[in-house]
Amino acid sequence: MDERQTPFDAAIWAVVNAIPRGQVMAYGEVARAAGFPRHARMVSKAMSRSPEPLPWHRVVRADRSLAFEVGSDAFDTQRQRLADEGVTMLNGKVIAERPTDDLDALIWGPE
Protein backbone atom coordinates (compact mmCIF):
# COMPACT_ATOMS: atom_id res chain seq x y z
CA MET A 1 0.00 0.00 0.00
CA ASP A 2 1.01 3.46 -0.50
CA GLU A 3 -1.21 5.78 1.43
CA ARG A 4 0.74 7.87 3.79
CA GLN A 5 -1.63 9.44 6.20
CA THR A 6 -0.34 12.55 7.82
CA PRO A 7 -0.99 13.32 11.47
CA PHE A 8 -3.41 15.83 10.12
CA ASP A 9 -5.43 13.21 8.29
CA ALA A 10 -5.54 10.91 11.30
CA ALA A 11 -6.66 13.72 13.56
CA ILE A 12 -9.42 14.78 11.19
CA TRP A 13 -10.68 11.24 10.75
CA ALA A 14 -10.76 10.74 14.50
CA VAL A 15 -12.81 13.85 15.03
CA VAL A 16 -15.28 13.08 12.26
CA ASN A 17 -15.70 9.54 13.54
CA ALA A 18 -16.40 10.95 16.97
CA ILE A 19 -19.34 13.06 15.82
CA PRO A 20 -22.41 11.50 17.44
CA ARG A 21 -25.18 10.23 15.23
CA GLY A 22 -27.79 12.87 14.46
CA GLN A 23 -25.41 15.72 15.19
CA VAL A 24 -23.29 17.87 12.92
CA MET A 25 -20.09 19.89 13.03
CA ALA A 26 -18.74 22.65 10.81
CA TYR A 27 -15.53 22.20 8.84
CA GLY A 28 -13.84 24.84 10.92
CA GLU A 29 -14.97 23.17 14.12
CA VAL A 30 -13.61 19.81 13.01
CA ALA A 31 -10.29 21.40 12.12
CA ARG A 32 -10.11 23.18 15.43
CA ALA A 33 -11.08 20.08 17.41
CA ALA A 34 -8.35 18.18 15.58
CA GLY A 35 -5.83 20.78 16.66
CA PHE A 36 -5.49 22.57 13.32
CA PRO A 37 -7.33 25.87 13.48
CA ARG A 38 -7.95 27.66 10.18
CA HIS A 39 -7.62 24.46 8.22
CA ALA A 40 -11.31 24.18 7.41
CA ARG A 41 -10.59 23.80 3.71
CA MET A 42 -8.17 20.96 4.32
CA VAL A 43 -10.78 18.94 6.18
CA SER A 44 -12.51 18.06 2.94
CA LYS A 45 -9.30 16.74 1.43
CA ALA A 46 -8.50 14.71 4.52
CA MET A 47 -11.93 13.09 4.41
CA SER A 48 -11.57 12.30 0.72
CA ARG A 49 -8.30 10.58 1.49
CA SER A 50 -9.83 8.34 4.12
CA PRO A 51 -9.25 4.66 3.27
CA GLU A 52 -12.45 3.66 5.03
CA PRO A 53 -15.96 5.14 5.04
CA LEU A 54 -16.39 8.15 7.25
CA PRO A 55 -19.57 9.84 8.48
CA TRP A 56 -18.63 12.82 6.33
CA HIS A 57 -22.29 13.73 5.97
CA ARG A 58 -22.18 15.00 9.54
CA VAL A 59 -19.84 17.78 8.48
CA VAL A 60 -21.53 20.90 7.18
CA ARG A 61 -20.71 24.55 6.66
CA ALA A 62 -20.50 27.02 9.49
CA ASP A 63 -23.92 28.38 8.55
CA ARG A 64 -25.35 24.84 8.60
CA SER A 65 -25.82 24.62 4.84
CA LEU A 66 -24.37 21.74 2.86
CA ALA A 67 -21.06 22.30 1.15
CA PHE A 68 -22.19 20.83 -2.18
CA GLU A 69 -24.10 22.39 -4.99
CA VAL A 70 -27.83 22.04 -4.58
CA GLY A 71 -29.11 19.29 -6.84
CA SER A 72 -25.78 17.49 -7.08
CA ASP A 73 -25.49 13.81 -6.24
CA ALA A 74 -23.29 14.53 -3.26
CA PHE A 75 -25.79 17.03 -1.92
CA ASP A 76 -28.63 14.56 -2.26
CA THR A 77 -26.62 11.77 -0.69
CA GLN A 78 -25.68 13.89 2.28
CA ARG A 79 -29.23 15.08 2.79
CA GLN A 80 -30.54 11.52 2.55
CA ARG A 81 -28.01 10.16 5.02
CA LEU A 82 -28.80 12.94 7.45
CA ALA A 83 -32.50 12.26 7.03
CA ASP A 84 -31.83 8.64 7.94
CA GLU A 85 -30.42 9.90 11.20
CA GLY A 86 -33.45 12.03 11.84
CA VAL A 87 -31.82 15.22 10.68
CA THR A 88 -33.91 17.31 8.33
CA MET A 89 -33.29 20.55 6.49
CA LEU A 90 -35.19 23.79 6.35
CA ASN A 91 -34.57 26.52 3.84
CA GLY A 92 -31.30 24.93 2.78
CA LYS A 93 -30.02 24.66 6.31
CA VAL A 94 -29.59 21.59 8.47
CA ILE A 95 -31.63 21.37 11.60
CA ALA A 96 -29.44 19.47 14.03
CA GLU A 97 -27.70 19.97 17.28
CA ARG A 98 -24.01 20.54 17.64
CA PRO A 99 -21.97 18.13 19.73
CA THR A 100 -21.57 19.40 23.24
CA ASP A 101 -18.31 19.80 25.07
CA ASP A 102 -18.47 16.08 25.74
CA LEU A 103 -17.07 15.64 22.27
CA ASP A 104 -13.92 17.40 23.31
CA ALA A 105 -13.49 14.92 26.14
CA LEU A 106 -14.17 12.10 23.73
CA ILE A 107 -11.49 13.32 21.36
CA TRP A 108 -8.93 14.75 23.68
CA GLY A 109 -9.45 12.07 26.29
CA PRO A 110 -11.19 12.04 29.70
CA GLU A 111 -8.49 14.34 30.95
Added chain:
DNA sequence: CCCTTGACTATCT
Protein backbone atom coordinates in the same frame (compact mmCIF):
# COMPACT_ATOMS: atom_id res chain seq x y z
C1' DC B 1 8.77 30.03 -7.70
C1' DC B 2 4.23 32.07 -9.20
C1' DC B 3 -0.55 31.22 -9.87
C1' DT B 4 -4.86 28.77 -9.47
C1' DT B 5 -8.10 25.92 -6.99
C1' DG B 6 -11.05 24.40 -3.24
C1' DA B 7 -16.54 19.73 0.48
C1' DC B 8 -14.26 27.15 4.21
C1' DT B 9 -15.18 31.47 7.26
C1' DA B 10 -15.68 36.04 9.08
C1' DT B 11 -16.89 40.63 7.91
C1' DC B 12 -18.85 44.36 5.43
C1' DT B 13 -22.46 46.41 2.38
Added chain:
DNA sequence: GAGATAGCCAAGG
Protein backbone atom coordinates in the same frame (compact mmCIF):
# COMPACT_ATOMS: atom_id res chain seq x y z
C1' DG C 1 -30.51 38.32 5.26
C1' DA C 2 -28.38 37.62 0.77
C1' DG C 3 -24.29 38.91 -2.12
C1' DA C 4 -19.51 40.53 -2.41
C1' DT C 5 -14.75 40.67 -0.48
C1' DA C 6 -10.84 39.37 1.84
C1' DG C 7 -8.36 36.08 4.60
C1' DC C 8 -6.69 31.56 5.12
C1' DC C 9 -3.64 27.35 3.89
C1' DA C 10 -2.20 23.26 1.54
C1' DA C 11 -1.75 20.89 -2.96
C1' DG C 12 -0.86 20.78 -7.88
C1' DG C 13 0.33 22.71 -12.48
